[in-house]
Amino acid sequence: MKAFRKLQKLEETLGPEHPDTLRAVHGLGLTYIDQHRFAEAERQLERVLRGWEKVLGPEHPDTLLAAQSLGETYAKQGWLADAERQLEHALRGLEKALGPEHPDTLGTVHNLGLTYMDQGRLAAAERQLERALRAWEKSLGPEHRDTLCAAYNLGRTYLKQDRLADAERQLERALRGREKELGPEHPDTLYAAHNLGVTYMKQGKLDKAKPLLKRAKKRG
Secondary structure: OHHHHHHHHHHHHHOOOOHHHHHHHHHHHHHHHHOOOHHHHHHHHHHHHHHHHHHOOOOOHHHHHHHHHHHHHHHHOOOHHHHHHHHHHHHHHHHHHHOOOOHHHHHHHHHHHHHHHHOOOHHHHHHHHHHHHHHHHHHOOOOOHHHHHHHHHHHHHHHHOOOHHHHHHHHHHHHHHHHHHHOOOOHHHHHHHHHHHHHHHHOOOHHHHHHHHHHHHHHO
């Protein structure tokens, strides 16, 4: 892997705690997250968090971003209490250091909302996801991928609360946007189709639900 070879070279030339080395460690951890190699991501991100705490201090934005990434890794592995602790810590620090509407702050808001949803804390999840959605609509526009992701996850939260009209509105929006941006067969599009189909089914709108649920089976 190119990122791993780059990291090895930096460790040899600059040392394991040089800022450029730690940035490369963080980047490698994010690559592992994208590849769903979460145990490997965790090792790299725990290393970079310890390094930044030592080099920069616990409240530096780079340290807080490492905590945010580590929290995401914990959440992906189902370690929700650990994820919550890291993400809440990162959010408090990033709000103070960067401001409440900075992109890095909002990414943490969104991930914390997902963690709350996975814990069944739906009112708390709703607050975070609504905040992320409003801010991204303002800063990125209504059709940006991050905005649509927040709309989709907010729709899921409404669905879990049986707020079906609210869920329908957000999930229809997410589905339209993802079809346009990603195409009708992309996995993210099909997840939106499935959840919208479930919402229609719960409302008794069977003529709308059945084709979406049939289509969503292609998720594989």
